[in-house]
Amino acid sequence: MAASLTSHGLLSLLLLLLIFLHCPTHCAATTGIRLGIIRKISPDVAIFREAPAFRNGDVCEHAEKIHIAMTLDSNYLRGTMAAVLSILQHSTCPEIVEFHFLWARFEPEVLSNIKSTFPYLKFNVYRFDSKRVRGKISKSIRQALDQPLNYARIYLADIIPVDVKRVLYLDSDLVVVDDVAKLWKVDLQGKVLAAPEYCHANFTQYFTESFWSDNEMSKTFEGRNPCYFNTGVMVVDVDKWRQGGYTKKMEEWMLVQKQKRIYHLGSLPPFLLVLAGDITAVHHRWNQHGLGGDNLEGKCRSLHPGPISLLHWSGKGKPWLRLDSRKPCTVDHLWAPYDLYRSSAHYFEE
Numbered sequence: 001m002a003a004s005l006t007s008h009g010l011l012s013l014l015l016l017l018l019i020f021l022h023c024p025t026h027c028a029a030t031t032g033i034r035l036g037i038i039r040k041i042s043p044d045v046a047i048f049r050e051a052p053a054f055r056n057g058d059v060c061e062h063a064e065k066i067h068i069a070m071t072l073d074s075n076y077l078r079g080t081m082a083a084v085l086s087i088l089q090h091s092t093c094p095e096i097v098e099f100h101f102l103w104a105r106f107e108p109e110v111l112s113n114i115k116s117t118f119p120y121l122k123f124n125v126y127r128f129d130s131k132r133v134r135g136k137i138s139k140s141i142r143q144a145l146d147q148p149l150n151y152a153r154i155y156l157a158d159i160i161p162v163d164v165k166r167v168l169y170l171d172s173d174l175v176v177v178d179d180v181a182k183l184w185k186v187d188l189q190g191k192v193l194a195a196p197e198y199c200h201a202n203f204t205q206y207f208t209e210s211f212w213s214d215n216e217m218s219k220t221f222e223g224r225n226p227c228y229f230n231t232g233v234m235v236v237d238v239d240k241w242r243q244g245g246y247t248k249k250m251e252e253w254m255l256v257q258k259q260k261r262i263y264h265l266g267s268l269p270p271f272l273l274v275l276a277g278d279i280t281a282v283h284h285r286w287n288q289h290g291l292g293g294d295n296l297e298g299k300c301r302s303l304h305p306g307p308i309s310l311l312h313w314s315g316k317g318k319p320w321l322r323l324d325s326r327k328p329c330t331v332d333h334l335w336a337p338y339d340l341y342r343s344s345a346h347y348f349e350e
Contacts, residue, residue: 048078048117048340051085060093066184069156069167071149072103072125074110078320079172079313081117082338086175088118089338093181099123100160100167104130104149117340126159128152136254137266151267153231154250157238165239171232173292173318175338178309183286186235192244194235194280196287199227203276206269211262224277231271232314233287249274265295285309291331292317300329311335 056063068087070080088094101123103110111125130148132155137148152159153169160167168184170176186194203226204212212218241247250270256262263269285307292315293299299317311334313319319335322328328336 047342048081048113049342050116051088051118051340053120054088054091054094056095057092060096063093063096063181064184066093066097066181067100067160067164067167068097068180069100069102069153069160069169070172071128071152072101072110073147073149073172074107076172077110077113078339078341079174079318081113081340082320082335083170083172083174083176084118084121085340086177086338087170087180088121090176090179091181092179095120095122097122097180100164101125102128102149102152102156102159104128104147104152128155128159133254136251136258153234154247154267154270156236157241158247160238162242165237167236167238169231169234169236171312171314173314174232174310174312175335176310178285182309183233183235183282186280186282188235188237189280191278191280192237192240192246193275194282195229195231195233196284197227197229197279197281198284199225201228203228203272206265206272207263208261210260214260217256217262220273221277226272226276227281228272229276229279230287230289230312230314231268232289232312233310235282246274283309287312289314291315291319291329293329301331303331 070083072080084099087097091097099121101114103125104127106127114121114123128149133148133151137151156167156169166184168180188194206228250273253262253270253273257269284304286309288304288308288310289312290301291303291311292313293301295316298315301315311331313331313335317329319328319332320339320341322332323336323339
């Protein structure tokens, strides 16, 4: 009898181990165990399903190449994969889209998963040297905003090849539900940057009282009508950026921040200080942002009224984490169809 019980116990333990190994995300959600965003697996094992091959339509023969820049990090790789899939799926000419990925450290499993998931993808990978922002980053209200790679967008023009004249910069926590060529072709009207503007937002809240009470610094926006814009979706004339020395201008404000604490967020305020009120406004449909909630709690938010071409989970809450926890927001179900993570099949079976 004792031997029978021992065998039964060993069998049960073995079954539990097998179940855990085969469905890490699902079982973690069920048992309340908290795992990382991407479970580390051998570089030889693809953790994402292969995406379909997307081909050009008949009107693409003379179409202009589209350059899209994104950062690359294992913690956000699941979001990056969903973003890439959404862009290709909704493009009339997907074969002319070229991706430029920026990463702070070499992670071979990340590269191998991109290649196996998108075998036909045109992409380049560039190293962003974190030393460039050493001593320039100040602690913000959310730790994720303090990562050096979050500042890579400021150095974009210095990193990508000089023959690339225009870049569409996109965050990893978004999906595009329209032809990205429409955004790419926006008329910059001589400006260095184009993005949706939000002039109804209280612009003063992005800077501290010490900034506004300083007579010299508060003159920064004289002659401009500054409006908030989100740096997760930007069309950038990188040629004009290089010529205008915009990286250096933003670095100067980052050093002021280290001395006087003039803002609370990460890489956004330097963009506002240098460019707010001097960009080309794009229709709001191209950045339905804030779907991740606020930066502190990440509470659920609903969609804003109006047409939508791009959904953006900026804020603390990310759709893949909320889906895995079995406590998704309503808007997270709009992201789920683009999720290529292998353990995500149960989302579609429920």
